[in-house]
Amino acid sequence: MKKKAPLRFTPAAATLVLGAGALALVAAIVSSPSPAFQASLQGLKLWWQIVFPALLPFLVLSEILTAYGFIHALGTWLEPLMKRLFKLPGVGGWVLAMGMTTGFPGGAQAAKQLYDQGDLSGPDAGKLAALSHFCNPMLILVVIATGLMHEPAAGYVVLAVHWLAGLLAYLLIGHRGAGKDAASQAAEKPDEGKNKPSMLRRSLHAAKAAHAKDGRGFGRLLGDSVTNAVQTLMMVGGYIIIFAVVIQIAGRFLPPGLPSYWLSGAFEVHLGTNDASTAAFAAERLQWSVISALLGFSGISALLQSMSVLRKAGMRWFPFALVRLLHGALAFAAAWLVWPLVRYFPKNADHAFLGSEAIPSDWNAYFSLWKAVPQLLQWQGALLAAMIACSLLFKLLHPSRKHTG
Template sequence: MTGNPKASGRRRTTALLGLFAAILVVSIIAYPDQAFSASLQGLTVWWKYVFPALLPFLILSELLLGYGVVHALGTLLDPLMRNLLRIPGSGGWALALGATIGHPAGARAAAALRKQGLLTRTEAERLLAVSHLSSPVFIVTIVGVGFLHSARLGALLAAVHTVAALAVGLTIRLLSVRSQERETYVPGHPGQPPSGTLPAEPLTKRIITAMQDAHTKDGRAFGKLLGDAVSSSVQTLMMVGGYMIIFSVLVQIIEISRLTSIIQHAALLVTGSTSYGEAVRSAVTGLLEIHLGTYAFGAKSGLSGAFAAAAVAAVLGWGGISSHLQVRSITNDTDLGYMPFVAARLLHAAYSFVLTLAVWEPVSGWLGSAPSFAAGQPPSGTAAAYPQPVIALALLTAVILLMLLLSLGFHRNGAHRSRVKS
């Protein structure tokens, strides 16, 4: 009698994770000094850069959710989702969450839409690939100003991150254009693809209605909402800090195991240069955790200029195994595959790396003085002239306006087609 393959796979995963946890505990006990030093480094980066920069934004994000602003943005993105990415308009909410709050909010929304039968498996996996984003505020304030000491470079990385995500969505759409999963919709469910007719209500009215409905459903007064926002934001940041500390320790254990030395020797054989040691360490760190990885490439990798910025962009596109674990836990009770998500992250990293190299020369004059890629140096004049919250808000507004123009264009084209048919 053949066993359940899915259950067998879960048992193997449990055994491997248990073995990994045991090895981690033994390593910490065997090397307490190195483990403490690594924990302190992760805690320092979290407390010095991540916590003060993200706390106000996370609180405001919770307020935007409570008052329905994110839901309104999701409605705004409906035509864009249907016409550009071939995803039902309900997916606009997940994309809005990913573009404003960042991961894993987009993954949580995509999984919820799949559970409700609003999306097919192919559409949900495509939406998950597009909505798994780092927020512009994180990229500009923490990565740009905090790690790279240039708000303009942070804005450039955020723009590249968004464009690369849309390119990933278009690539997956083209690869799955002949997918036959449409029958997996629940018959008669409102999530089914539109039949070609657009809603009778104008787009503006639907946006306002979505915002009002979301706020009414939430039902919390401002004081209660603000208190819950502070509590939830601090809890989220504590979780991020925990991830950073444990993965910082993991990176140190990898160093002790000499794995990075093996990779460095391999790089020496291929390139004939010994100048890539720190870059290899930074790459291993970025593979595991996004905050530590971007910090390492910005401050300690030994790279500079276009290649350092491209490496940071690639880490942002990959997202780190720490964020992958969060997505895996969120989608574990759905039929969404993990390997398509990994492929999308690799594609996002590749697109981000190539796009950054491609635009570096044209925008180098706008960046001004060369951004600093060394830790401990004061912010450049670029960051001082344009405070990071202003840059982040301006970038987020520009992205929303661009999506608005695209959505309105698709909306008018659809209305024109409907009038021609009638």
């Protein structure tokens, strides 16, 4: 007896479904243009006031540092940590730091740059994007904790939970996959010989080789970096605006009694956390746990942003989405468990992330977040220093095996 062939979603069927969805969206916008316009305006403000200033300097800086070989030199120092803990090439350390300190899709964009240069294989680029997919600390500490919830102390707890839950989710299921290809094997060759160069010499050689391979002058590199960064951010803005409209339209059909933050959080994390901050909860602990879960999942919009950046690398959507779902679940559980720690933080302390300046409480008042760039750079430097220290500790505790002939 012949087995029936499994049903497959053919490209023609996908085109038909997407076309029908686009037609329904246009019909809904035409039927009620005013609410759709207000929703798109809200998405535009969100992108321009928060996402654009938070990401632009770092996307430009990332491409310049990659072209000049700094990332490859740093990867030499981070190699023990990345290879032994996350099973990824050492250059991925910079990508992880980018994702943790700048937010999505900064990690995916940094992975794409290394993939385009041939320093990452397609599977490794996808895994690295899953590992480095985090929300911007500015969103958690400034916008949500201080501006919306008026609880700066809780922001630091949620940020720590967000980072640790994301790393744990990747370690549990994200690093699994098929066998490594030639590019990955070349990046993971064991050190041979007793007279191998020192780590400092190897890092300088890696930087020189990467810069020679890129070959662009500073003027052209700067122009390319700005162009690519703005192009990426325009794509991100388009996603945010269109999903703001989708959330507004889908909200018309929301069943009575279902909290609005579940719908908005499933599509767009900024709008979802905003709704969760104004919703009525039985306990503050539950409210922060829900916000932590929404931040961990990050929303369909954020998933599509990262996957669109790495489309050419053949990034698989199912493993990436699975890691995000697990990230959200772990973040909810961890926030619930560690919530009692919040009472040990001073309630009215100055906000260390942006200094002691007054922070507005209106969601639409965040127009001056460019001033946070120096603080974000400090955070990024501190995180890289901590990662290098951990990497050196890994190397001391687990020295590489010598291969004798």
